[in-house]
Amino acid sequence: MSLNDFQRTNAAGPDALYQLPQANSHTYSPTDTPAKKVIVQSLALSRLPGAMRSMGWHTAAALMQRWFDSPAWAMPEAWKVLKTQPAPLSLKPAQCDESIVKMEWAMGYERCREAVDEAESILATPNALKRLQALLKSAGWEGEGVQALGSRSMSALQMDAFSQVNFVKFGTVWNSLDDMYGALGNAVLKVGVVGEAFTEVNPVTKQVRYLFHIKQVGFYIRDHYDFNGLQYLGTWTEDRVLTKAETAFTLSLHGQVVLRLKEGPLAAVTNGDFRDYRDKTGKGGDFVIYSDVLWRNSGQIIDLGVWA
Template structure:
Protein backbone atom coordinates (compact mmCIF):
# COMPACT_ATOMS: atom_id res chain seq x y z
CA UNK A 1 0.00 0.00 0.00
CA UNK A 2 0.95 3.67 -0.32
CA UNK A 3 1.29 4.08 3.47
CA UNK A 4 3.63 1.11 3.80
CA UNK A 5 5.76 2.31 0.88
CA UNK A 6 6.11 5.76 2.46
CA UNK A 7 6.90 4.44 5.94
CA UNK A 8 9.56 2.13 4.54
CA UNK A 9 11.20 4.93 2.53
CA UNK A 10 11.17 7.24 5.56
CA UNK A 11 12.82 4.58 7.73
CA UNK A 12 15.54 4.03 5.12
CA UNK A 13 16.20 7.77 4.71
CA UNK A 14 16.39 8.24 8.49
CA UNK A 15 18.85 5.35 8.80
CA UNK A 16 21.19 7.19 6.42
CA UNK A 17 21.42 10.28 8.61
CA UNK A 18 24.94 9.52 9.88
CA UNK A 19 26.57 7.92 6.83
CA UNK A 20 29.91 9.37 5.64
CA UNK A 21 28.15 11.04 2.70
CA UNK A 22 25.54 12.58 5.02
CA UNK A 23 28.24 13.88 7.37
CA UNK A 24 30.20 15.37 4.48
CA UNK A 25 27.05 17.01 3.13
CA UNK A 26 26.13 18.39 6.58
CA UNK A 27 29.56 19.95 7.10
CA UNK A 28 29.44 21.55 3.64
CA UNK A 29 25.97 22.97 4.34
CA UNK A 30 27.07 24.37 7.70
CA UNK A 31 30.07 26.10 6.14
CA UNK A 32 27.92 27.41 3.29
CA UNK A 33 25.58 28.94 5.89
CA UNK A 34 28.53 30.69 7.57
CA UNK A 35 29.72 28.26 10.24
CA UNK A 36 33.44 28.61 10.98
CA UNK A 37 33.82 26.31 13.96
CA UNK A 38 31.94 28.41 16.50
CA UNK A 39 29.09 27.18 18.66
CA UNK A 40 26.20 27.42 19.07
CA UNK A 41 25.21 27.62 15.40
CA UNK A 42 21.71 26.95 14.09
CA UNK A 43 20.87 25.25 10.81
CA UNK A 44 17.44 25.10 9.22
CA UNK A 45 13.91 25.85 10.40
CA UNK A 46 10.64 23.94 10.51
CA UNK A 47 9.12 26.86 8.58
CA UNK A 48 11.12 25.94 5.49
CA UNK A 49 9.48 24.52 2.37
CA UNK A 50 10.79 21.41 0.62
CA UNK A 51 12.56 23.58 -1.97
CA UNK A 52 14.31 25.53 0.79
CA UNK A 53 15.37 22.35 2.60
CA UNK A 54 16.70 20.96 -0.67
CA UNK A 55 19.15 23.85 -0.89
CA UNK A 56 20.07 24.50 2.74
CA UNK A 57 19.72 21.41 4.96
CA UNK A 58 19.09 18.22 2.95
CA UNK A 59 21.66 15.60 3.96
CA UNK A 60 20.60 12.30 2.37
CA UNK A 61 17.95 10.49 0.33
CA UNK A 62 16.55 7.16 -0.79
CA UNK A 63 14.82 6.09 -3.97
CA UNK A 64 11.61 4.10 -3.92
CA UNK A 65 9.19 2.61 -6.39
CA UNK A 66 9.91 0.01 -9.04
CA UNK A 67 8.60 -1.50 -12.22
CA UNK A 68 6.87 -4.34 -10.38
CA UNK A 69 5.20 -2.25 -7.66
CA UNK A 70 1.42 -2.23 -7.46
CA UNK A 71 -0.15 0.33 -9.78
CA UNK A 72 -1.58 2.55 -7.04
CA UNK A 73 -2.01 6.35 -6.92
CA UNK A 74 1.61 6.89 -5.89
CA UNK A 75 3.13 4.70 -8.58
CA UNK A 76 0.83 6.23 -11.19
CA UNK A 77 1.92 9.74 -10.22
CA UNK A 78 5.60 9.21 -9.48
CA UNK A 79 6.84 5.83 -10.72
CA UNK A 80 10.33 5.76 -9.23
CA UNK A 81 10.88 8.80 -7.02
CA UNK A 82 13.35 10.22 -4.50
CA UNK A 83 12.53 10.80 -0.83
CA UNK A 84 14.94 13.21 0.81
CA UNK A 85 15.66 14.01 4.45
CA UNK A 86 16.77 17.38 5.81
CA UNK A 87 17.79 18.37 9.31
CA UNK A 88 17.01 21.23 11.65
CA UNK A 89 19.33 21.58 14.62
CA UNK A 90 22.30 23.24 16.27
CA UNK A 91 26.06 22.85 16.51
CA UNK A 92 27.36 22.60 20.07
CA UNK A 93 30.68 21.78 21.72
CA UNK A 94 31.42 19.11 24.29
CA UNK A 95 34.65 18.16 26.01
CA UNK A 96 36.09 14.87 24.83
CA UNK A 97 36.35 12.53 27.87
CA UNK A 98 39.87 11.35 26.95
CA UNK A 99 41.60 14.26 25.21
CA UNK A 100 39.81 16.93 27.27
CA UNK A 101 39.54 18.95 24.05
CA UNK A 102 36.32 20.58 22.87
CA UNK A 103 34.62 18.67 20.04
CA UNK A 104 31.88 19.85 17.74
CA UNK A 105 28.60 17.98 17.51
CA UNK A 106 25.35 18.65 15.67
CA UNK A 107 22.20 18.12 17.71
CA UNK A 108 19.31 17.19 15.40
CA UNK A 109 16.01 18.66 16.62
CA UNK A 110 13.73 17.88 13.67
CA UNK A 111 13.90 15.79 10.52
CA UNK A 112 12.07 16.94 7.41
CA UNK A 113 11.06 14.31 4.84
CA UNK A 114 9.84 15.24 1.37
CA UNK A 115 9.63 13.90 -2.15
CA UNK A 116 11.34 15.55 -5.08
CA UNK A 117 10.62 14.27 -8.56
CA UNK A 118 11.57 15.38 -12.06
CA UNK A 119 9.39 15.01 -15.12
CA UNK A 120 11.48 15.51 -18.23
CA UNK A 121 9.97 12.97 -20.68
CA UNK A 122 13.37 12.44 -22.31
CA UNK A 123 14.45 9.05 -23.58
CA UNK A 124 12.18 6.02 -23.45
CA UNK A 125 10.02 5.46 -20.41
CA UNK A 126 6.90 3.36 -20.37
CA UNK A 127 4.00 5.35 -18.86
CA UNK A 128 1.41 2.58 -18.73
CA UNK A 129 -1.15 0.92 -20.95
CA UNK A 130 -4.14 3.22 -21.35
CA UNK A 131 -7.73 2.85 -22.46
CA UNK A 132 -9.87 5.90 -23.11
CA UNK A 133 -10.99 5.85 -19.46
CA UNK A 134 -8.22 4.42 -17.32
CA UNK A 135 -4.79 2.82 -17.00
CA UNK A 136 -4.67 -0.97 -17.07
CA UNK A 137 -3.31 -2.67 -13.97
CA UNK A 138 0.02 -4.42 -14.30
CA UNK A 139 -1.70 -7.81 -14.31
CA UNK A 140 -4.02 -6.67 -17.12
CA UNK A 141 -1.05 -5.32 -19.05
CA UNK A 142 0.69 -8.71 -18.86
CA UNK A 143 -2.51 -10.44 -20.01
CA UNK A 144 -2.89 -7.99 -22.91
CA UNK A 145 0.43 -9.15 -24.37
CA UNK A 146 -1.10 -12.52 -25.35
CA UNK A 147 -3.45 -12.70 -28.35
CA UNK A 148 -6.28 -14.15 -26.24
CA UNK A 149 -5.79 -11.60 -23.48
CA UNK A 150 -5.59 -8.78 -26.00
CA UNK A 151 -8.97 -9.79 -27.41
CA UNK A 152 -10.57 -10.15 -23.97
CA UNK A 153 -9.43 -6.71 -22.81
CA UNK A 154 -10.47 -5.04 -26.08
CA UNK A 155 -13.95 -6.57 -25.78
CA UNK A 156 -14.19 -5.43 -22.16
CA UNK A 157 -12.43 -2.05 -22.22
CA UNK A 158 -12.36 -0.98 -25.85
CA UNK A 159 -9.22 0.20 -27.66
CA UNK A 160 -6.03 0.52 -25.61
CA UNK A 161 -2.40 1.41 -26.25
CA UNK A 162 0.98 1.30 -24.53
CA UNK A 163 2.02 4.90 -23.83
CA UNK A 164 5.63 6.08 -23.49
CA UNK A 165 7.54 9.35 -23.25
CA UNK A 166 7.68 9.78 -27.02
CA UNK A 167 3.86 9.92 -27.19
CA UNK A 168 3.85 12.79 -24.71
CA UNK A 169 6.56 14.58 -26.69
CA UNK A 170 4.47 14.28 -29.87
CA UNK A 171 1.43 15.61 -28.00
CA UNK A 172 3.50 18.52 -26.69
CA UNK A 173 4.82 19.33 -30.17
CA UNK A 174 1.34 19.20 -31.70
CA UNK A 175 -0.48 21.21 -29.02
CA UNK A 176 2.26 23.40 -27.48
CA UNK A 177 1.01 22.20 -24.09
CA UNK A 178 3.02 20.49 -21.37
CA UNK A 179 6.67 20.71 -20.42
CA UNK A 180 9.44 19.47 -18.14
CA UNK A 181 9.15 20.28 -14.46
CA UNK A 182 10.18 19.46 -10.89
CA UNK A 183 7.67 18.68 -8.18
CA UNK A 184 8.14 18.92 -4.42
CA UNK A 185 5.82 17.41 -1.84
CA UNK A 186 4.84 18.96 1.45
CA UNK A 187 7.30 18.35 4.29
CA UNK A 188 6.68 15.68 6.91
CA UNK A 189 8.34 16.92 10.10
CA UNK A 190 9.49 14.51 12.79
CA UNK A 191 11.01 15.41 16.15
CA UNK A 192 14.39 13.81 16.72
CA UNK A 193 17.33 14.07 19.10
CA UNK A 194 20.41 12.27 17.72
CA UNK A 195 23.87 13.82 18.00
CA UNK A 196 26.16 13.80 14.97
CA UNK A 197 29.89 13.95 15.65
CA UNK A 198 31.33 16.57 13.30
CA UNK A 199 34.92 15.59 14.14
CA UNK A 200 34.76 12.10 12.60
CA UNK A 201 37.32 11.86 9.76
CA UNK A 202 35.68 11.35 6.37
Protein backbone atom coordinates in the same frame (compact mmCIF):
# COMPACT_ATOMS: atom_id res chain seq x y z
CA MET B 1 -2.85 25.13 -5.74
CA SER B 2 -5.19 22.28 -4.83
CA LEU B 3 -5.99 19.09 -6.64
CA ASN B 4 -9.41 20.55 -7.49
CA ASP B 5 -7.69 23.07 -9.74
CA PHE B 6 -6.90 20.21 -12.10
CA GLN B 7 -10.22 18.39 -12.11
CA ARG B 8 -12.10 20.00 -15.00
CA THR B 9 -9.46 21.34 -17.33
CA ASN B 10 -8.84 19.88 -20.77
CA ALA B 11 -5.31 19.67 -22.08
CA ALA B 12 -5.85 21.10 -25.53
CA GLY B 13 -9.60 21.76 -25.68
CA PRO B 14 -12.34 19.31 -26.62
CA ASP B 15 -11.83 19.92 -30.35
CA ALA B 16 -8.07 19.49 -30.34
CA LEU B 17 -7.44 16.15 -28.67
CA TYR B 18 -4.26 14.42 -29.75
CA GLN B 19 -5.25 10.94 -30.88
CA LEU B 20 -2.88 8.06 -30.41
CA PRO B 21 -2.34 6.00 -33.57
CA GLN B 22 -4.86 3.26 -34.31
CA ALA B 23 -3.70 -0.26 -33.55
CA ASN B 24 -3.92 -2.71 -36.43
CA SER B 25 -3.45 -6.44 -36.13
CA HIS B 26 -4.21 -9.64 -38.00
CA THR B 27 -5.82 -12.71 -36.56
CA TYR B 28 -4.52 -16.15 -37.41
CA SER B 29 -6.68 -18.14 -39.78
CA PRO B 30 -6.53 -21.37 -41.76
CA THR B 31 -4.41 -21.18 -44.89
CA ASP B 32 -7.45 -21.45 -47.17
CA THR B 33 -9.14 -18.30 -45.82
CA PRO B 34 -7.80 -14.72 -45.75
CA ALA B 35 -6.61 -13.28 -42.45
CA LYS B 36 -8.98 -10.84 -40.75
CA LYS B 37 -7.86 -7.33 -39.97
CA VAL B 38 -8.80 -5.92 -36.56
CA ILE B 39 -8.83 -2.15 -35.96
CA VAL B 40 -8.67 -1.09 -32.34
CA GLN B 41 -10.28 2.32 -31.78
CA SER B 42 -7.68 4.90 -30.81
CA LEU B 43 -7.61 6.75 -27.49
CA ALA B 44 -7.02 10.47 -26.99
CA LEU B 45 -3.85 10.85 -24.94
CA SER B 46 -5.31 13.75 -22.94
CA ARG B 47 -8.04 11.43 -21.62
CA LEU B 48 -5.51 9.73 -19.35
CA PRO B 49 -5.93 12.09 -16.35
CA GLY B 50 -9.66 11.35 -16.44
CA ALA B 51 -8.96 7.63 -16.45
CA MET B 52 -6.66 8.12 -13.46
CA ARG B 53 -9.36 9.99 -11.54
CA SER B 54 -11.82 7.19 -12.34
CA MET B 55 -9.42 4.79 -10.58
CA GLY B 56 -8.94 7.12 -7.61
CA TRP B 57 -5.45 8.13 -8.73
CA HIS B 58 -5.97 11.81 -7.91
CA THR B 59 -2.33 12.73 -7.32
CA ALA B 60 -1.15 11.04 -10.51
CA ALA B 61 -3.98 12.73 -12.43
CA ALA B 62 -3.10 16.18 -11.06
CA LEU B 63 0.56 15.81 -12.01
CA MET B 64 -0.28 14.70 -15.53
CA GLN B 65 -2.87 17.44 -15.96
CA ARG B 66 -0.31 20.05 -14.93
CA TRP B 67 2.00 18.68 -17.64
CA PHE B 68 -0.77 18.92 -20.25
CA ASP B 69 -1.74 22.44 -19.19
CA SER B 70 1.82 23.81 -19.27
CA PRO B 71 3.63 25.37 -22.23
CA ALA B 72 5.88 22.93 -24.06
CA TRP B 73 9.23 22.45 -22.32
CA ALA B 74 11.55 19.45 -22.24
CA MET B 75 13.68 18.90 -19.14
CA PRO B 76 17.42 18.60 -19.88
CA GLU B 77 18.79 15.18 -19.00
CA ALA B 78 21.49 16.88 -16.92
CA TRP B 79 18.78 17.99 -14.50
CA LYS B 80 18.23 14.35 -13.54
CA VAL B 81 21.86 13.75 -12.56
CA LEU B 82 22.80 14.64 -8.99
CA LYS B 83 26.04 16.43 -9.87
CA THR B 84 24.46 18.56 -12.61
CA GLN B 85 21.08 19.36 -11.07
CA PRO B 86 20.20 23.05 -10.92
CA ALA B 87 20.33 24.76 -7.54
CA PRO B 88 16.88 24.40 -5.91
CA LEU B 89 16.36 28.15 -5.47
CA SER B 90 17.19 28.77 -9.15
CA LEU B 91 14.08 26.89 -10.32
CA LYS B 92 11.35 29.00 -11.90
CA PRO B 93 7.69 28.37 -10.92
CA ALA B 94 7.00 26.91 -14.37
CA GLN B 95 9.79 24.37 -13.81
CA CYS B 96 8.77 23.27 -10.33
CA ASP B 97 5.64 22.11 -8.52
CA GLU B 98 5.43 22.26 -4.72
CA SER B 99 1.69 21.86 -4.25
CA ILE B 100 0.49 18.53 -5.60
CA VAL B 101 2.43 15.76 -3.83
CA LYS B 102 1.71 15.57 -0.10
CA MET B 103 3.63 13.51 2.42
CA GLU B 104 0.39 12.58 4.17
CA TRP B 105 -0.70 10.95 0.91
CA ALA B 106 2.71 9.33 0.35
CA MET B 107 2.80 7.84 3.85
CA GLY B 108 -0.29 5.86 2.97
CA TYR B 109 2.03 3.56 1.00
CA GLU B 110 4.27 1.05 2.72
CA ARG B 111 7.20 1.70 0.40
CA CYS B 112 7.28 5.36 1.43
CA ARG B 113 6.96 4.55 5.14
CA GLU B 114 9.90 2.18 4.81
CA ALA B 115 11.92 4.86 3.01
CA VAL B 116 11.23 7.35 5.82
CA ASP B 117 12.39 4.87 8.45
CA GLU B 118 15.54 4.15 6.45
CA ALA B 119 16.26 7.85 5.92
CA GLU B 120 15.94 8.52 9.63
CA SER B 121 18.56 5.84 10.30
CA ILE B 122 21.24 7.38 8.04
CA LEU B 123 21.61 10.84 9.54
CA ALA B 124 25.16 10.16 10.73
CA THR B 125 26.71 8.21 7.87
CA PRO B 126 30.06 9.49 6.53
CA ASN B 127 28.34 11.10 3.54
CA ALA B 128 25.70 12.72 5.74
CA LEU B 129 28.35 14.15 8.10
CA LYS B 130 30.34 15.49 5.17
CA ARG B 131 27.24 17.14 3.78
CA LEU B 132 26.28 18.57 7.19
CA GLN B 133 29.75 20.05 7.67
CA ALA B 134 29.51 21.71 4.24
CA LEU B 135 26.10 23.17 5.09
CA LEU B 136 27.36 24.57 8.40
CA LYS B 137 30.35 26.16 6.71
CA SER B 138 28.06 27.72 4.10
CA ALA B 139 25.97 29.09 6.98
CA GLY B 140 29.09 30.76 8.39
CA TRP B 141 30.15 28.44 11.20
CA GLU B 142 33.90 28.20 11.72
CA GLY B 143 33.84 25.65 14.52
CA GLU B 144 33.36 28.09 17.39
CA GLY B 145 30.29 29.03 19.39
CA VAL B 146 26.82 27.91 18.38
CA GLN B 147 25.38 27.82 14.86
CA ALA B 148 21.71 27.24 14.10
CA LEU B 149 20.80 25.40 10.91
CA GLY B 150 17.41 25.16 9.27
CA SER B 151 13.94 26.09 10.43
CA ARG B 152 10.63 24.30 10.93
CA SER B 153 9.08 26.92 8.63
CA MET B 154 11.16 25.84 5.63
CA SER B 155 9.54 24.38 2.53
CA ALA B 156 10.98 21.24 0.97
CA LEU B 157 12.68 23.33 -1.71
CA GLN B 158 14.31 25.51 0.95
CA MET B 159 15.35 22.46 2.95
CA ASP B 160 16.89 21.01 -0.20
CA ALA B 161 19.07 24.10 -0.45
CA PHE B 162 20.02 24.66 3.19
CA SER B 163 19.69 21.56 5.40
CA GLN B 164 19.29 18.34 3.39
CA VAL B 165 21.82 15.72 4.48
CA ASN B 166 20.89 12.40 2.90
CA PHE B 167 18.39 10.57 0.69
CA VAL B 168 16.83 7.19 -0.05
CA LYS B 169 15.52 5.89 -3.37
CA PHE B 170 12.26 3.98 -3.33
CA GLY B 171 9.82 2.39 -5.76
CA THR B 172 10.42 -0.26 -8.43
CA VAL B 173 8.75 -1.47 -11.61
CA TRP B 174 7.47 -4.42 -9.57
CA ASN B 175 5.26 -2.27 -7.36
CA SER B 176 1.49 -2.56 -7.63
CA LEU B 177 -0.27 -0.31 -10.13
CA ASP B 178 -1.56 2.39 -7.78
CA ASP B 179 -1.68 6.16 -7.44
CA MET B 180 1.92 6.38 -6.24
CA TYR B 181 3.12 4.22 -9.13
CA GLY B 182 1.28 6.47 -11.57
CA ALA B 183 2.48 9.67 -9.92
CA LEU B 184 6.11 8.95 -9.10
CA GLY B 185 7.26 5.52 -10.22
CA ASN B 186 10.81 5.47 -8.86
CA ALA B 187 11.37 8.47 -6.60
CA VAL B 188 13.79 9.98 -4.09
CA LEU B 189 12.93 10.68 -0.46
CA LYS B 190 15.25 13.24 1.08
CA VAL B 191 15.92 14.00 4.73
CA GLY B 192 17.02 17.27 6.28
CA VAL B 193 17.73 18.46 9.79
CA VAL B 194 16.90 21.45 11.97
CA GLY B 195 19.15 22.06 14.95
CA GLU B 196 22.38 23.65 16.06
CA ALA B 197 26.08 22.96 16.00
CA PHE B 198 28.22 23.49 19.10
CA THR B 199 31.53 22.46 20.60
CA GLU B 200 32.47 20.58 23.73
CA VAL B 201 35.94 20.62 25.30
CA ASN B 202 37.31 17.71 27.29
CA PRO B 203 38.49 19.26 30.59
CA VAL B 204 41.41 16.86 30.87
CA THR B 205 42.73 16.48 27.31
CA LYS B 206 41.45 19.87 26.12
CA GLN B 207 40.38 18.09 22.95
CA VAL B 208 37.51 19.78 21.13
CA ARG B 209 34.52 17.82 19.90
CA TYR B 210 32.28 19.25 17.19
CA LEU B 211 28.69 18.23 17.72
CA PHE B 212 25.27 18.80 16.22
CA HIS B 213 22.01 18.66 18.15
CA ILE B 214 19.20 17.53 15.84
CA LYS B 215 15.99 19.08 17.08
CA GLN B 216 13.75 18.10 14.19
CA VAL B 217 14.01 15.95 11.09
CA GLY B 218 12.19 16.75 7.86
CA PHE B 219 11.33 14.25 5.11
CA TYR B 220 10.22 15.18 1.61
CA ILE B 221 10.03 13.79 -1.91
CA ARG B 222 11.90 15.23 -4.87
CA ASP B 223 11.26 13.81 -8.31
CA HIS B 224 11.24 14.70 -12.00
CA TYR B 225 8.09 14.69 -14.12
CA ASP B 226 9.26 14.21 -17.68
CA PHE B 227 8.91 11.89 -20.64
CA ASN B 228 12.51 11.56 -21.72
CA GLY B 229 13.88 8.25 -22.92
CA LEU B 230 12.13 5.02 -23.81
CA GLN B 231 9.50 3.79 -21.38
CA TYR B 232 6.25 1.86 -21.68
CA LEU B 233 3.57 3.52 -19.52
CA GLY B 234 0.81 0.93 -19.65
CA THR B 235 -2.17 0.08 -21.82
CA TRP B 236 -5.04 2.48 -21.15
CA THR B 237 -8.75 2.76 -21.79
CA GLU B 238 -10.87 5.85 -21.14
CA ASP B 239 -11.56 4.60 -17.61
CA ARG B 240 -8.49 2.77 -16.36
CA VAL B 241 -5.11 1.22 -16.97
CA LEU B 242 -5.08 -2.48 -17.71
CA THR B 243 -3.61 -4.73 -15.04
CA LYS B 244 -0.27 -6.35 -15.72
CA ALA B 245 -2.04 -9.62 -16.46
CA GLU B 246 -4.42 -7.93 -18.89
CA THR B 247 -1.56 -6.11 -20.54
CA ALA B 248 0.22 -9.40 -21.14
CA PHE B 249 -2.98 -10.69 -22.70
CA THR B 250 -3.14 -7.78 -25.15
CA LEU B 251 0.23 -8.84 -26.52
CA SER B 252 -1.58 -11.71 -28.16
CA LEU B 253 -3.52 -10.94 -31.33
CA HIS B 254 -6.73 -12.39 -29.98
CA GLY B 255 -6.39 -10.40 -26.79
CA GLN B 256 -6.83 -7.16 -28.71
CA VAL B 257 -10.12 -8.38 -30.16
CA VAL B 258 -11.57 -9.31 -26.75
CA LEU B 259 -10.54 -6.01 -25.16
CA ARG B 260 -11.91 -4.00 -28.06
CA LEU B 261 -15.33 -5.50 -27.45
CA LYS B 262 -15.23 -4.98 -23.69
CA GLU B 263 -13.41 -1.68 -23.19
CA GLY B 264 -13.86 0.57 -26.22
CA PRO B 265 -10.92 2.87 -27.11
CA LEU B 266 -7.56 1.76 -25.79
CA ALA B 267 -3.89 2.35 -26.45
CA ALA B 268 -0.48 1.18 -25.33
CA VAL B 269 1.18 4.41 -24.17
CA THR B 270 4.88 5.25 -24.18
CA ASN B 271 7.00 8.29 -23.35
CA GLY B 272 7.27 8.96 -27.05
CA ASP B 273 3.52 9.60 -27.29
CA PHE B 274 3.83 12.49 -24.86
CA ARG B 275 6.77 13.95 -26.76
CA ASP B 276 4.74 13.72 -29.99
CA TYR B 277 1.86 15.48 -28.24
CA ARG B 278 4.19 18.28 -27.16
CA ASP B 279 5.59 18.69 -30.67
CA LYS B 280 2.13 18.85 -32.28
CA THR B 281 0.24 20.97 -29.73
CA GLY B 282 2.82 23.29 -28.15
CA LYS B 283 1.67 22.03 -24.75
CA GLY B 284 3.36 19.68 -22.31
CA GLY B 285 5.87 21.07 -19.85
CA ASP B 286 8.20 18.92 -17.74
CA PHE B 287 8.82 19.96 -14.14
CA VAL B 288 10.57 19.11 -10.87
CA ILE B 289 8.35 17.79 -8.08
CA TYR B 290 8.75 18.82 -4.46
CA SER B 291 6.34 17.50 -1.83
CA ASP B 292 5.60 19.27 1.42
CA VAL B 293 7.63 18.27 4.50
CA LEU B 294 6.88 15.54 7.03
CA TRP B 295 8.34 16.62 10.37
CA ARG B 296 9.47 14.44 13.26
CA ASN B 297 10.91 15.62 16.56
CA SER B 298 14.36 14.40 17.52
CA GLY B 299 16.88 14.94 20.27
CA GLN B 300 19.80 13.12 18.75
CA ILE B 301 23.28 14.56 19.17
CA ILE B 302 25.76 13.48 16.52
CA ASP B 303 29.53 13.86 16.42
CA LEU B 304 30.62 15.83 13.36
CA GLY B 305 34.07 14.32 13.51
CA VAL B 306 37.23 16.21 12.61
CA TRP B 307 36.54 19.84 11.69
CA ALA B 308 38.70 20.88 8.78
